[in-house]
Every structure is written in C-alpha cells, then in structure tokens.
Amino acid sequence: MRKPSSATGWSSCWRTLSFTVCVLLLESLTCAAGTPKEGPFQLAFEVDAKDPRLCRVVVTAENVRFWASLIDADETQFQRVLSLKRESQTDQKLSAMLGKYQLRDNRLEFKPAFPLVRGNRYQATFDPAALKLATKIPDQRLQATHVIPLPDSKPPRVLSIYPSGNQLPANHLKFYIQFSEPMQQGDIFEHFSLFNKTQGQLVLRPFRHTELWSRDGKQLTLWFHPGRQKTGVNLNVELGAILNAGQEYELRISPKWAALSGHALGSEVRKTFQAVATDERQPEIHDWKLKSPVSGTRAPLICQLGEPLDFALLHSQLSVQTVNGNQIAGKIELEDAESVWKFTPDTAWQPGAYQLQVGTVLEDLAGNSLQQPFAVDLSKQQTASNRVGDSVTLPFEIK
Structure with a gap:
C-alpha cells in the first residue's frame, strides 16, 4: 500500500x-x-458436580458488546432474551422460572431460584432477536434441554388421607394428605380431581388453589373451595355445592405426581366416600366424655368427642395440664374416624387434679369451631352469651 x-x-x-x-x-x-456456522452465541447448562439439581444456564457470546442492551435491564427484559421452563407433563403452558441473571464478561448467566427437580425435563431458550443488535447476526433461537437423572430409590407413597372415615358432611372443607417423603410443590392441582361416582362425571373446579404444606413437605392440606361450600355466596349460587348428600365420590391423585427425588407415585390413589347431610352445628365440648386412667400407670386418657373433628387441630389444640397449668408431655392418638382422642403420658400418671385444655379454634369437618359456626349470619349481632374465649377446659382426676 x-x-x-x-x-x-x-x-x-x-x-x-x-x-x-x-x-x-x-x-x-x-x-x-x-447459514450460521457455530454462531456468535453458545447455549449450555452448567451443572454442579456435587449436586446435579444445582445448575445455571449460560450463553457465551463472541463479543461482550452483544450484551450492551442488558446492562441496565430488568428481569422482564432478561427473560425475553433467556428463559428456563419446566416442560409440562400435560398440555398446560408453564411460565418461565424465577432466578438471578448476571453478566460476566462475555457470558450471560441465569441461576434458578430453586434447585431443579430430578426426573423433570427443563428447556432453556435464548432469543438473540430480543437483544435488538445493530450488527447483523443470525437471529435463530437457541434451545437446550436438561434432565436430572433419578436416584436409586423407591417411589413415594401416600401414607394416609384424613378424614379417615368414609362418610363426610356435604359441606366438608378439607383433607390432610400425608406422604412418605417430600413432594414437588407448585402447579400441583393438575394432579387432583374429584369424581362423582353416582353421576359418573368429574366435579368441576372443586379445589381452592392454595398450597398449604407442612414444614417437612410431607403433609398437604387440600381444601374444597369454601366459596362453593358456603350457602348463598357467589360461587355456591353460580356453580352449586361441590358435594350432594346421598351421593358417592372419589378423591383422585394422579400417578404422575412426583416427589422431590423425581420418582412419581406410579399408580393412582383414590379415596372413596359418601356425602351425608350438611353439618351446621358447632362442636359441643360439654358433650364430650372423659375416661380417666389409674395412677401409677401410663394408660391413656380417652376422650369421646361425639363426632369426627379436624385431624390437624386435634393434635395442636388439645393438651393435658395440671391444675397449675403445667403441661404433661405425651403422645396423641386418634381413633374411630377422628372421633376418639387418646393421650398417653411419657411417664406414669400421678394422683391429683388435671384438666384437658382445648383451643376454641378446634373445628369439625365442616369448619364449625367452638368459637362460631362456619356460616355466620352477619345480620345478627353476636351476644356475650354465645361468645367463648381462646380456650376452654375439662377437669378430671387421677386416683
């Protein structure tokens, strides 16, 4: 030159x-x-060597300038460029997973907010068109899939469903479902259905879509929608009650629902029950019958409740105390479809006066508590005579 x-x-x-x-x-x-060679971007999953559930999605660019539009981007802008979704086992369209985006030199990284679940398939999508680059580059989307292998363990099991009885009031409210191990959470209601055996058809929209889990992830509280079980409110008027007295039903749990381990239940779980007349009467503690044990033994204190009451509340709202308020340590057991409460002390009973303390939030299967019925007529003022405190007591003596 x-x-x-x-x-x-x-x-x-x-x-x-x-x-x-x-x-x-x-x-x-x-x-x-x-057509593109390898392209200016590479999409990949990077997996933690110690725990395969922990991973990040990484897009590597040929030039750091390609990320210029993302320097001050919010999460919505990042999601348009790079998203991670769990592939649904049904036709349900799932939203992008939440997590943290980060730019590191020529790398765009996404770390999911929660560990991925074994056995699930995840798809990452990178859309270079969302970068709105002035430089002409191939705008073809990149996609990558990732599956975490299942561990060598047994499938989860449903251990029990409460109420355990096979007759439930037509205004019944909730079930407690106990599992052998923690289950996958989020979007769980695709795995539940209620079948009316008498009519031979599914009941539409029976559940309240709120997940209530125990801390260990092994017990789920599954609610029927209260708006359909309470007479006179909108959903009850528009859709009707969920249960009809005299008809038979099945609560069904899908075999596809999996534990955190990734293993699915494998077989459908069903609880069959018959709906009986609605229950609008509050539990009456003064109708309970106590059978006191003998001193010097660890025989149980037995309380006949007169009707099935709420499984979880029978564990949390009843306690045995001395007359001075000192709580007695022991084990609670329920029998006869949760209509019998038994308490076995850790040490032998000593002679003296005791009391069974009961929290007044204790409910029956229809949500009627010691404090008030489930359906309250707001047009009628509650009088002092029908109000109760936070707890009531039943005295008994050990001889």
Whole structure:
C-alpha cells in the first residue's frame, strides 16, 4: 500500500480498513451457503458436580458488546432474551422460572431460584432477536434441554388421607394428605380431581388453589373451595355445592405426581366416600366424655368427642395440664374416624387434679369451631352469651 501524503489520505485509508474488518467479521458469522456456522452465541447448562439439581444456564457470546442492551435491564427484559421452563407433563403452558441473571464478561448467566427437580425435563431458550443488535447476526433461537437423572430409590407413597372415615358432611372443607417423603410443590392441582361416582362425571373446579404444606413437605392440606361450600355466596349460587348428600365420590391423585427425588407415585390413589347431610352445628365440648386412667400407670386418657373433628387441630389444640397449668408431655392418638382422642403420658400418671385444655379454634369437618359456626349470619349481632374465649377446659382426676 502506498504511503498517504496527507491527513485526508490517512482518513480514507482508515475508512477502507474499518470496512474490510466489518466485512471479515460478518463473513466469520456466516458460511458460504448463508447459514450460521457455530454462531456468535453458545447455549449450555452448567451443572454442579456435587449436586446435579444445582445448575445455571449460560450463553457465551463472541463479543461482550452483544450484551450492551442488558446492562441496565430488568428481569422482564432478561427473560425475553433467556428463559428456563419446566416442560409440562400435560398440555398446560408453564411460565418461565424465577432466578438471578448476571453478566460476566462475555457470558450471560441465569441461576434458578430453586434447585431443579430430578426426573423433570427443563428447556432453556435464548432469543438473540430480543437483544435488538445493530450488527447483523443470525437471529435463530437457541434451545437446550436438561434432565436430572433419578436416584436409586423407591417411589413415594401416600401414607394416609384424613378424614379417615368414609362418610363426610356435604359441606366438608378439607383433607390432610400425608406422604412418605417430600413432594414437588407448585402447579400441583393438575394432579387432583374429584369424581362423582353416582353421576359418573368429574366435579368441576372443586379445589381452592392454595398450597398449604407442612414444614417437612410431607403433609398437604387440600381444601374444597369454601366459596362453593358456603350457602348463598357467589360461587355456591353460580356453580352449586361441590358435594350432594346421598351421593358417592372419589378423591383422585394422579400417578404422575412426583416427589422431590423425581420418582412419581406410579399408580393412582383414590379415596372413596359418601356425602351425608350438611353439618351446621358447632362442636359441643360439654358433650364430650372423659375416661380417666389409674395412677401409677401410663394408660391413656380417652376422650369421646361425639363426632369426627379436624385431624390437624386435634393434635395442636388439645393438651393435658395440671391444675397449675403445667403441661404433661405425651403422645396423641386418634381413633374411630377422628372421633376418639387418646393421650398417653411419657411417664406414669400421678394422683391429683388435671384438666384437658382445648383451643376454641378446634373445628369439625365442616369448619364449625367452638368459637362460631362456619356460616355466620352477619345480620345478627353476636351476644356475650354465645361468645367463648381462646380456650376452654375439662377437669378430671387421677386416683
């Protein structure tokens, strides 16, 4: 190349050189046939070596300038560029997973907010068009899938469903379902259905879509929608009650629902029951019958409740105390469809006066508590005579 004789010549030479570099860059991104080579972006999953549930999705760019539009981006903008979704086992459309986005030099990283679940398939999607680059690059989306292998363990089991009885009031409210291990949470209601055996059809929209789990993830409280079980409110009027007295039903749990381990239940779980007359009467503690044990033994204190009451509340709202308020340590057991409460002390009974303390939030199967019925007529003022405190007591003596 001939040496330029002026500043104008140097400027012209520099424009020519810059144009040549740009052409070479574009040619490096496109093959002779006009299709991408490896492309300016690479999409991959990076998995933690110690725990395969922990991973991040990474997009590596040829040039850090490609991320210019993401420097001050919010999560919505990031999701348009890079998203991670769990593939649904049904046709349900699932939303993108939440997590943390980060730019590191030429890498765009996404770390999910929660560990991935074994056995599930996840799909990451990168859309370069969402970057709105001025440089012409192939705008074809990149996708990558990832499956975490299942461990060598047994499938989960449903250990019990409460109420355990096979007759429930037509205004029944909730079930407690206990599992052998923690289950997958989020979008669980696709795995539940209620079948009316008498009519031979599914009951539409029976559940309240709120997940209530125990801390260990092994017990789920599954509610029928209260708006359909309470007479006179909108959903009850529009859709009707969920249960009809005299008809038979099945609560069904899908075999596809999996534990956190990734193993699915494998077989459908069913609880069959008959709906009986609605229950609008509050539990009456003064109708309970106590059978006191003998001192010097660890025989149980037995309380006949007169009707099935709420499984979980029978464990949390009843306690045995001395008359001075000192709580007695022991074990609670329920029998006869949760209509019998038994308490076995850790040490032998001593002679003296005791009391059974009962929290007044204790409910029956229809949500009627010691404090008030489930369906309250707000037009009628509650009087002092029908109000109760936070707890009531039943005295008994050990001889």
